[in-house]
Structures are given as structure tokens and as C-alpha cells.
Amino acid sequence: MANQIEITDRNRVRRLPERGVYDREQVYAILDSSFLCHVGFIQDGQPFVIPTNYGRRNDEVLCHGSAASRMMKHLAQGNAACITVTLVDGLVLARSGFHSSINYRSVVVFGHGHEITDPAEKNDALYAISENICPGRWRDIRGPSPQELKGTTVVRVPIESASAKIRTGPPKDDEEDYALPMWAGVLPLHTAAGELVRDPRLAPAVPVPDYLQQYISKHRG
Numbered sequence: 001m002a003n004q005i006e007i008t009d010r011n012r013v014r015r016l017p018e019r020g021v022y023d024r025e026q027v028y029a030i031l032d033s034s035f036l037c038h039v040g041f042i043q044d045g046q047p048f049v050i051p052t053n054y055g056r057r058n059d060e061v062l063c064h065g066s067a068a069s070r071m072m073k074h075l076a077q078g079n080a081a082c083i084t085v086t087l088v089d090g091l092v093l094a095r096s097g098f099h100s101s102i103n104y105r106s107v108v109v110f111g112h113g114h115e116i117t118d119p120a121e122k123n124d125a126l127y128a129i130s131e132n133i134c135p136g137r138w139r140d141i142r143g144p145s146p147q148e149l150k151g152t153t154v155v156r157v158p159i160e161s162a163s164a165k166i167r168t169g170p171p172k173d174d175e176e177d178y179a180l181p182m183w184a185g186v187l188p189l190h191t192a193a194g195e196l197v198r199d200p201r202l203a204p205a206v207p208v209p210d211y212l213q214q215y216i217s218k219h220r221g
């Protein structure tokens, strides 16, 4: 797979094209920094954009959900989807509303769904999604029963095309506005892990596992 994603009419960033990124590693690094995506698809002329979890494995996005879900049925039937992931890095507080912005890293992926039906492959895909959300958790918990696996649809969406768009840095104000007296700059924002809240029904002797301690250390605010 080439390291540069081919730029076509479908994935070419038009507005502020200098922010467009097609380097596969950078695109995948953004995908690997989140577990929340939005799946966009059209059914009978009606667009739907549905938030859901995902994981990336090689050149595929993996999604799972109830076998009754509209989105999962759509993907399982091999239909087209557009999947987006957005990481917000900060508020860009410019001297005018026009130049006020957001620092972000976002990705748009295009592909068609393929249902994973083989139970072992399904289990592997669920593991990949779980690892993307909370590394180490899957090995700690009870695995899916045959009945649970049956009621869960798992799909892979090979990444046919993709783009990233990245904004970094301070506001870009009009030259004459730099003399204005208000504060300007960036308010960095990030998602941080808080304090663990024990399940009231958790036996007191059960310790906090290492992988959660590591997660908290990595994502401390």
C-alpha cells in the first residue's frame, strides 16, 4: 500500500488545501488517537450520520453493533459509507469572529462495508475495537457468548480513500486587527481521564488493574 493516499476529486481538501494531509501514516495516527467516529451513509435519499465506536486494523476500519441497527445492516450489505474522526486540540481565539477557529486533526474515510461472519474473525475484530478503546480490557473480561456474537454484527470497511485536515498554531488575523486591544491566542483543549469510580457492586478486594493505571497515567489532565 503506497504511503501517500491518492488525491482524487473525492478526497481533495478544497478550502485551505495547505491543511490537507494524504500521508497514510499521519491519517492512521489520527484514526488511532480516537475511538469515536461518525458513519455517514445514504438510504433512500436520506443522509444519516451516526456516532459509533471503531478500531483500525491495517487498512481497515472495524465497526460493531446490534444486528438490528440500521447503520450495521447498511454496512453489512456492502454499501458505501463515509467515516469521519475529529480530534479537537484547542480554541483559536482571534481578534475577529471571521478568523476565530479551532485547532484540530480530522480524517475523512471512504469505503464499503463487508460483514465479518466467521466467529473467530469476528472475535478478532471485536478484540481490535476493544483494544482501541481500552487496551488490556478484553483479556480481563468475559468473552462474548455464541448468543452475544450472533446478535452482534461486525463489519470491516477497507479504506478506499481518505484525507486528513490539520490546523495548528495561533490565530491568523487581518494585519490591521493585530493593533486591537483584546486578548488573542489559543486555549488548548484535550480529553483527560478522571478519577475511577468503583461499581457499588464491585467486591472490595478487587484491585485496579495495571492497564487502567497505565491508561490514567497516559491520559491524565
Ligand SMILES: Cc1cc2nc3c(=O)[nH]c(=O)nc-3n(C[C@H](O)[C@H](O)[C@H](O)COP(=O)(O)OP(=O)(O)OC[C@H]3O[C@@H](n4cnc5c(N)ncnc54)[C@H](O)[C@@H]3O)c2cc1C
Pocket (backbone or CB within 6 Å): 010, 011, 012, 013, 014, 015, 016, 086, 088, 102, 104, 105, 106, 107, 108, 162, 163, 164, 165
Ligand atoms: C473541529 C472542526 C471545526 C470546523 N469548523 C468549520 C466551520 O465552522 N465552517 C467550515 O466551513 N468548516 C469548518 N471546518 C472545516 C470543514 O471540515 C471542511 O474542511 C470545510 O467545510 C471545507 O471543505 P471543502 O469545501 O474544502 O471540502 P469538501 O468539498 O466538503 O470536501 C472535499 C474532500 O475534502 C476532504 N475534507 C474536507 N474537510 C475535511 C476535514 N475537515 N478533514 C479531513 N478531510 C476533509 C474530504 O475527503 C472531502 O471529501 C471544521 C473542521 C473541524 C475539524
